[in-house]
Amino acid sequence: MRLTLWTGFWVFLADQATKYIVVHALGLMERLQIEVIPGILEFRMAWNRGVNFGLFAGFDMRWALIGLALAISGAVLAWIARDGGGRLALVSAGLLVGGALGNVVDRVLYGAVADFLNVSCCGISNPYAFNIADIAIFVGAVGLVMFGGDKTRPERGPGRGGKGRSGHDAKNP
Template structure:
């Protein structure tokens, strides 16, 4: 569980630090767009009040989304605590939980998630922005799908460790 908690902690810290630096220190909230490595990487301010890609942003679902993220995070932590899982499963759980809590803090502080990373390639304009928490949630969910069910420990060792 230590790996899961430490991963979640560092994902949360990096997510919140990057949001603070880009949104406030670099003043993206006023600039709205900062070219970093045009045309591939641009910071574009986007306040996401909905779920992925701004879906359902027309509804005031802030507290529903906060509650849902907390419930899912607790369920993932309980699942990993109960089943153990491989090292990669525990790491993936930490990615997902850290990212989810990072976005929860945004919803509580700003009523929306601060998205700012915009990547474009090959002449195709990408209208969407995301953040470090979104990346961690995505990779964590994929990791949990691929790495759960495989444990580094035998069942007896797992029971002893969880006792």
């Protein structure tokens, strides 16, 4: 669990630090666009009031999304505390929780999530922006699907209070 909390802490810190540097220190809020690597990476200011890719941005969902992010973070932490998991599952949980809390702070402070990373390639312009928290949430969710759960725990067999291979209770055949 300690690995999950430390991972979450560092993701949260990296997310908030990059948002502060890019949005405030570099003045992206006023400039709206800063080219970093021409044709590949630019900082593009986007305030996401909705969910992924700005879906449902027309609705005032700020507090519902904050509540949902906190509930999911709490559920993931409870799951990891209860079931544990390997290092990759613990890191994945920390990535998801740290990213979710980073976006929660944005919604509380600004009413929307500050997105600023825009990656394009090969002459194709990407209209969407994202942030460090979004990357962490995505990677953490995929990691939990791939590595979550205790896949090393042996199946409970007869004599251990569980059901055997036949599916019948060991105490009541």
